[in-house]
Amino acid sequence: MSSPAIARPTIAPDRRRPAVRPPLTVVPAREARKARPKLAYALWTVGGVGAILIAQLLMSVALSHGAYEVSSLKTQITELGWQKESIGEQLETLSSPQNVAAAAHELGMVINSSPAYLRLSDGAVLGQPGQAGDASSIPLGPADVVGNSSADALAADNAPVAEEDGAPAEDAAPTPVTFENGLPSPKTH
Amino acid sequence: MLNHSRSSRRRMALAIVCVLAVVGAFIVRLVDIQVVQADQLRAVAASKTADRSTVYGARGEIVDTNGNVLAGSVTRYDIVLDPLNAKPFKRTDDGGATATVSVEQAAAEIGAITGVTGADILKIIADALAVNPESRYAVAAKTLDVDDFQAVRALKIPWVGSQKHPGRIYPNGAVAGNVIGFVGSDGTPLQGLEQAQNDCLASINGTQSYKKGKDGVVLPGTTQTIVDAKNGGTLKLTIDRDLQWFAQQRIAEQVIKTGGDSGTVTIMDAKTGKIRAVAQYPSVDPGNVGGVDEYFRQALSFTAPFEPGSTFKALTAAMLLDAGLATPESKVVADGWYYPDNGARIKDSFPHGPMKLTLTGVLAESSNTGISQMGEALTPQQRYDYLKKFGIGDVTAIGFDAESGGILSQPDVWDNQTYYATMFGQGLSATPIQIASAYQALANGGVQVAPSLIEGCEHDDGTVTDVPSSSENRVVSEQAADQVVQMLESVVTDGHFGDTLEIPGYRVAAKSGTAEQGDGSGGLKDTYVVSMTGMAPAEDPEYVVSVHISNPTKIRSSAAAAPTFQQIMTQVLKTYRIEPSTEPSPDLPTTY
Incomplete structure (x- = not known):
């Protein structure tokens, strides 16, 4: 099978021209250099691996740093949550009817014991308006008959604070404003 | 020439044997760690990093017909002490100055916030140590509100900690108190609507697991919810x-x-x-x-x-x-x-x-x-x-x-x-x-x-x-x-x-x-x-x-x-x- 394939080249070159065999030479140094693995590739590869490693290191540093930041922000959320809770509790207690009634009493307010209305459309007075009578006073009877332990606790908590706040507030009372130099205006830039 | 090659081959064989021995040892150890002891080691590791905590669902509020809260859920804090470690400590104030705080002083500071005397706090420590000289746990105060809790926390006493738990407040006091009823100090509904409508109000506590570092910081991406917390419903009354x-x-x-x-x-x-x-x-x-x-x-x-x-x-x-x-x-x-x-x-x-x-x-x-x-x-x-x-x-x-x-x-x-x-x-x-x-x-x-x-x-x-x-x-x-x-x-x-x-x-x-x-x-x-x-x-x-x-x-x-x-x-x-x-x-x- 293979014999004709071998036979043909031995004949064909002879037919065209005499076989001129180029002289054997040493592979030129340039070619050899070209064939050798290039240092640049190696550097690229090693550099790439190094870069990946460094990037990974930095990322994990950043991530773990982020964890501390997350943790500190979470602490902040918790603390703000505490503040919100504390203020919310105070608000609910302060808005209790006992507290509002006591505040109204301090302001000298009384209960309207004879309901009457003013109709806006025609100015008519509906009902029979009357003076405040016996039933108008607040507090309605003893103030402690409808107890509120939350409000009592809040009042106890706030009592010393109010005193502390009270003193500087008086010092900081605004001085009388004079208009000798024109209207006072805020300094802005 | 022949001698040289034979000794070289012998050296080579020795080296190969040594390398194989070392590799073999590694493989044995690897299998031991990865397969034989794997579960045990994993458990030890998890015990050092993994933790789980309770996520409290809030008990529902009771509100009046206008939405005013008659019974609300809040967080309350118990202050706990570590009696064994109750020792003087150094405290750095905001200005950076460091001062040593004695146990007596620390106890007095805690007492001032929780409404008892320093001697009472010292007695709690002494009592706990009398029962168990190694005692690490004693409750100094129960159900503090958030302001008091923060005040205690600001004292920065290393042997004082806290436990939080859900609490109940009634901001309007006795207004509709007999209808609302009340819950016990442990949160058990005892009377009135708190008890009768517990199916509406009750919450379900959840659980979450996470991994944490040595300093207690939660590792990112490790938090898993095991059981979802469920808040209770809001009970609205016809009451004004x-x-x-x-x-x-x-x-x-x-x-x-x-x-x-x-x-x-x-x-x-x-x-x-x-x-x-x-x-x-x-x-x-x-x-x-x-x-x-x-x-x-x-x-x-x-x-x-x-x-x-x-x-x-x-x-x-x-x-x-x-x-x-x-x-x-x-x-x-x-x-x-x-x-x-x-x-x-x-x-x-x-x-x-x-x-x-x-x-x-x-x-x-x-x-x-x-x-x-x-x-x-x-x-x-x-x-x-x-x-x-x-x-x-x-x-x-x-x-x-x-x-x-x-x-x-x-x-x-x-x-x-x-x-x-x-x-x-x-x-x-x-x-x-x-x-x-x-x-x-x-x-x-x-x-x-x-x-x-x-x-x-x-x-x-x-x-x-x-x-x-x-x-x-x-x-x-x-x-x-x-x-x-x-x-x-x-x-x-x-x-x-x-x-x-x-x-x-x-x-x-x-x-x-x-x-x-x-x-x-x-x-x-x-x-x-x-x-x-x-x-x-x-x-x-x-x-x-x-x-x-x-x-x-x-x-x-x-x-x-x-x-x-x-x-x-x-x-x-x-x-x-x-x-x-x-x-x-x-x-x-x-x-x-």
Whole structure:
């Protein structure tokens, strides 16, 4: 099978021209250099691996740093949550009817014991308006008959604070404003 | 040449053997670690980094009809100590200065915040160490609020820690306290709606797991929810907080003033049966349960029936009108005493000679002898059936915790005295809620709407459950009901109460009651349960108010309840901006 394939080249070159065999030479140094693995590739590869490693290191540093930041922000959320809770509790207690009634009493307010209305459309007075009578006073009877332990606790908590706040507030009372130099205006830039 | 290659090969073999041995050792160790001991090591590792914590679901709030919080959920903190490590420590203040803090000083600082002395804190430490010299845990204070907790935290004492847990606050104190009920210090619902509606309010605590570093910081991406926490639903009541407070304050004032031992007030919407206030004195502050006797921690308006007395004459009159057996002008001669043929003895509350009264006059004068003679027209079975329709003898649709249905015995066991007494509210018992509900039927054209205390339970996802069905039931005809209301106006205009019941500009209908009470040993007490129940405005009643004072000693008659009724009704009319009446009262004739 293979014999004709071998036979043909031995004949064909002879037919065209005499076989001129180029002289054997040493592979030129340039070619050899070209064939050798290039240092640049190696550097690229090693550099790439190094870069990946460094990037990974930095990322994990950043991530773990982020964890501390997350943790500190979470602490902040918790603390703000505490503040919100504390203020919310105070608000609910302060808005209790006992507290509002006591505040109204301090302001000298009384209960309207004879309901009457003013109709806006025609100015008519509906009902029979009357003076405040016996039933108008607040507090309605003893103030402690409808107890509120939350409000009592809040009042106890706030009592010393109010005193502390009270003193500087008086010092900081605004001085009388004079208009000798024109209207006072805020300094802005 | 040959020798050289042989020794080199031998060296090579040795090296290979060594390398293989080392690799083999590594492989053995690797398999040991990765396969044989894997589970054990993983568990040890997890125990150092993994942790789990409870995520608390918040117990639902109880709010009034306007959304004001009556019972709220908060976080509370227990302060715990590490007695073994309770030693002096160095504290750096904000300015950067460091100072050594002694145990005594630290204890005094904690005590100042938690309300005890430093010595108390030192005693807790000493006691814990006495029981166990290695003790690492002792509770210094329980259920601190967030401000106190932060104050303790700011002390930066290394051997002081905290544990948080859910707590309950009642920002309005005793306002509606008896209805709301309360929870124990561990959060267990104990009474009132807190207990009865626990299915709505209860939350489910969740669990989450996470991994943490050596310094306790949670590693990112490791938090896993194992069980979801679920918040409880918001229970909305029909109660109006401000009206409730007003009623409580007024009834308290009057009970004290009249020397009574307790009192209740019910305010009910006449069209819908919704209870806007259910007040009592003495009342419990759920935040301070120990402040009142155990008996007064229950909601007396639901749980404590009594013989209602003359307020029930209005019901008997409605029956007579509905059955067509009388009109507001029907005539009777009422004497101070009435001795019917069956042997009963009926007496009026005040001595008088024969009075020529109409049915209206019988109500205005509150004559027992008059209503007894007229009521004979109805059979006991008829009256029993009507009372049942008014809701007497049955627990209301509210079904409050330990609610009583009162006592209404079968007519065949009524004795001769009871035959008559039931016409004017003796010989049977009813709760304030039942009385208000019966008057609601009269105020609403004869149609009773089942009373309700709860609007519904709103869950986290917005769905609302437990909305009571507003079932209606006609008790008497519209005409009969309206005529009774008109007759009750005469109590205000012509009765014994002068102007103490009148509200200028409004038509008011009311009926008094001064009911005898058994003393528990067959006799009668010399004090009464006095009542005033009514509605306004009479031409189209919007609200029913019912006031009851138990055993007043300074004013023993229903005059004790009249001013309170008037004040509360006035407040109701103002609160709901109800327009003054434009027509005058019909002023039905009371005598002839």
